[in-house]
Amino acid sequence: MSEKTPDVAPAVLRNNASLFAALGDATRLDLLMHMTTGEPRSITRLSRHSALSRQAITKHLRVLEDAGLVRSKSRGREKLFGLEPGALDETRHALDMISKQWDESLARLKAWVEDPG
Amino acid sequence: MSEKTPDVAPAVLRNNASLFAALGDATRLDLLMHMTTGEPRSITRLSRHSALSRQAITKHLRVLEDAGLVRSKSRGREKLFGLEPGALDETRHALDMISKQWDESLARLKAWVEDPG
DNA sequence: TTAATATGCAACCATAGGGTTGCATATTAA
DNA sequence: TTAATATGCAACCCTATGGTTGCATATTAA
Numbered sequence: 001m002s003e004k005t006p007d008v009a010p011a012v013l014r015n016n017a018s019l020f021a022a023l024g025d026a027t028r029l030d031l032l033m034h035m036t037t038g039e040p041r042s043i044t045r046l047s048r049h050s051a052l053s054r055q056a057i058t059k060h061l062r063v064l065e066d067a068g069l070v071r072s073k074s075r076g077r078e079k080l081f082g083l084e085p086g087a088l089d090e091t092r093h094a095l096d097m098i099s100k101q102w103d104e105s106l107a108r109l110k111a112w113v114e115d116p117g
Numbered sequence: 118m119s120e121k122t123p124d125v126a127p128a129v130l131r132n133n134a135s136l137f138a139a140l141g142d143a144t145r146l147d148l149l150m151h152m153t154t155g156e157p158r159s160i161t162r163l164s165r166h167s168a169l170s171r172q173a174i175t176k177h178l179r180v181l182e183d184a185g186l187v188r189s190k191s192r193g194r195e196k197l198f199g200l201e202p203g204a205l206d207e208t209r210h211a212l213d214m215i216s217k218q219w220d221e222s223l224a225r226l227k228a229w230v231e232d233p234g
Numbered sequence: 235t236t237a238a239t240a241t242g243c244a245a246c247c248a249t250a251g252g253g254t255t256g257c258a259t260a261t262t263a264a
Numbered sequence: 265t266t267a268a269t270a271t272g273c274a275a276c277c278c279t280a281t282g283g284t285t286g287c288a289t290a291t292t293a294a
Contacts, residue, residue, distance in 0.1 A: 024138030036218040077291035194261040
C-alpha cells in the first residue's frame with residue numbers, strides 16, 4: 001500500500017461474491033427474467049420454460065433465494081416465487097463504486113492503457 | 118407468455134452469465150480491488166496479497182482475463198495485469214435494465230409483496 | 235374417496251472449479 | 265557464465281455444482 005490513493009472500495013465488493021455467483025448461471029438468469037414479468041409463479045410453471053427437470057429448477061430457485069434475489073411464498077400445494085424488491089440495489093451500488101475507482105485508476109494510467117501491446 | 122407485458126430485457130442478461138460468474142469469487146474480487154489502485158502488477162506481486170499459491174492466483178487472473186475484466190501485457194520475464202477499461206459498463210447497464218423491469222413488475226404486484234407470509 | 239397435481243427429499247453421477255506441487259523455460263542480475 | 269526470479273505447464277486432489285431419477289407426502293379436483 002504505497003500508493004497515493006487511499007484504499008476506497010474496500011472489502012465491500014468482496015461481500016457480493018455469493019450474489020454474483022448466483023447471477024453467474026444462464027439458467028438462473030433466465031429464471032430471473034421470466035420472473036421480471038407478471039405475477040409470482042409456481043415451480044412447475046417456471047419449469048415449463050426450460051428443458052431441465054423440475055428438480056433442477058427447484059435447486060436453482062433455492063440458490064436465488066439464498067442469495068436474496070428471490071422470495072417465495074407457499075400457497076396451497078404450490079410454492080410461488082417472485083422477485084425480492086431492492087435486491088439488486090446493493091450490488092449495483094457496489095459495481096458503481098468499483099467502476100468509479102476503475103475509471104480514476106485508468107485515467108492515471110492512460111499511457112499504459114493506450115499502448116498495451 | 119400470456120402476460121400483458123411484452124418480454125423486454127430479453128436474452129441480454131443471459132449473455133452476462135460468464136461475467137457474473139467471474140465476479141462470483143471472493144479471491145477474484147480481491148484481485149480486482151487491488152488492481153483498482155496503482156499501476157499494472159505482476160502475478161508475483163499480486164500473489165503477495167494472498168495466502169494462496171502463485172499458481173492459484175494465475176488461474177484466477179486467467180478467469181478474469183477471459184471474462185474481459187482484465188488485460189495483461191508481458192514485459193520482460195513478467196506479465197503485468199491491469200483493469201480493462203469499460204469492462205463493467207455493459208454489466209452495469211444490464212443490471213440497471215433488469216432492475217428497472219424489476220421495479221415496474223413489483224409496482225404492479227405491490228399487494229402480494231406487502232403481504233408475503 | 236379417489237385420482238391428479240405440486241412439491242420435497244434423498245441417493246447418485248459426472249464434470250467443473252479451486253488448490254497444490256514439481257519441473258521446465260525464459261529473463262535479468264551478479 | 266551463473267544464479268536468481270517470473271512464469272508456464274501438467275498431473276493430481278478434493279469438493280462444489282448442476283442434473284437425473286424414484287419415491288413419499290400434501291393439496292386440490294373429480
